[in-house]
Amino acid sequence: MNLISSISLWIIPLIILFILVIALIKKVPAYELFVEGGKEGMQLAISLLPFFLGMFVAISILQSSGALKAATSLLEPILSFLHIPKEIIPLALIRPISGTAALGMTSEIIQSYGPDSFLGRLASTMQGSTDTTFYILTVYFGAVGIKRMGDALKVGLLADIIGIIASIIIVTIVFAN
Amino acid sequence: MVNIIWMIMIIIGIIFAMLNGKMGEVNEAILTSADEAISIVIGLTSILIFWLGMMKIAEGAGLLNKLSALLSPAVKKLFPEIPANHPAMGYILANFSANLFGLGNAATPLGIKAMKEMKKLSQSDKASNSMITFLVINTSSITLIPTTVIGIRLQYGSTNPTEIVGVTLIATVITTISALIVDWIFRQKRRRWE
DSSP: OHHHHHHHHHHHHHHHHHHHHHHHHTTOOHHHHHHHHHHHHHHHHHHHHHHHHHHHHHHHHHHHTTHHHHHHHHHHHHHHHTTOOGGGHHHHHHTTTOHHHHHHHHHHHHHHHOTTSHHHHHHHHHHHHOOOHHHHHHHHHHHHTOOBOTTHHHHHHHHHHHHHHHHHHHHHHHTOO | OHHHHHHHHHHHHHHHHHHHTOHHHHHHHHHHHHHHHHHHHHHHHHHHHHHHHHHHHHHHTTHHHHHHHHHHHHHGGGOTTSOTTOHHHHHHHHHHHHHHTTOHHHHHHHHHHHHHHHHHHHOSSBOOHHHHHHHHHHHTOOOSOOHHHHHHHHHTTOSOGGGHHHHHHHHHHHHHHHHHHHHHHHHHHHHHHO
16 A cells, blocks of 8 residues: 555656656757647647536536436336345446546445445445546547547447446455355 | 437436426536536646646657557557557557556546547547547546545545455456447447448
8 A cells, every 4th residue: 555655656756757857868848848738738628618517517407406316216126136236326327427426426335334345345346447438528529629429428338337247246256255 | 419418418407307396406506517617627727738738848859759659569459540650649658558557637638639639630520430449448447556446445444445456457457348349349330331
C-alpha cells in the first residue's frame, strides 16, 4: 500500500520532469509550446460545454424522477433468478451512466455491508473495472464535434454488461471461501 | 441515435416525475445539474490546458513519436486505418499509458487530442472505425491500480484494501477483450452494409 501510494505521488512530477529535461536537451521552446497547447485545451473545453451540460441535465432529470429506481425494481425478479444479488443492481445500472453517482453508491454499499463482505468486494470490483461509458462518449465525441456516433454506444453498453457479469463471476470464484 | 436517447431520457424523466409526484426534485435537478455541469467542465478546463500544454512540449521534443514507435507494433492491428507515424497513434498510446497508471486526469485531454487527430484523418462528422475502437477500449478502462476504490475501502476499515486489485484486473481485461470482440463484430456488420 505504501509503495502504491508513493508511486502515484511520484509519477506525475516525474513525467513532467522527464518531458522538460528532454525539451531542454533538444533546445525546444518549451514555454511557447506549452501556451500553444494550452490554448487548444481552452478551446476544446469551451466547445465541450454545451454537449456535456445537455447530457448531464438529461441524466439528472432521469435520476431524480425515480425512473431509474423503477427500472431497477422491474429488473429485480429476472436478475435474482440469475443469482445476481439485488443490492448490486442499482450500481450496475448507474455505472455506465453517471460516474459520480456510481462512486456514491459504491461507498454506500461498502459502508453498509463492510468492505470485506461479498457485496463490498463486488462493488469495489465493478467500480474499478469499467469506466462511465456515457461520460466518455459525450466528452470525446462532443469535444471534436462528431454528430453521428455509429455503433459506439451499442458496443460500449454491451461491453459494460459483459463487464458486470464478469465481475460477479470472478468475485464469486475468487472469494468463495 | 444520440438525439433520440437524449430526448427519451428527458421525456421519460419528466413524465415519470409527474406520475410519481417528484416534480419538485426534477425542478431542482434541472437547475443544480446545469450548474454542476459547468463546474465539472471548468474543473476539466484546467486539466486540459495543463496537459495539452505539456504534451505539446512532448510532441515538439519528439517524445510522442518515440512512444508510438516503441509501442505501436502492439496496437497497430487495432487501428489499421491510422498510418504508423501519424500523431494520432502517439496520442492514443499516451492515453492508454495514462489510463494504465490510473492518471485519469491526464488521460482525458490526451484522449480528446487523439480523437481530434483521428478526425483529421476521417474528415467527417461520423464516428470512424478507429474512433469507436478507441472509445470502447477507454470505456472498459484497463487500470492496473484502482486508487479511488482502494481509498474508499481503506476509509471504511478494510483489513485488506488492496485485495480487490487482482480481481479488478482480471475483470477489466475480460471486459476489454470482449469489448474488442463486440467492436470487431459490429465492424464486420458495417462493412457488409457498405
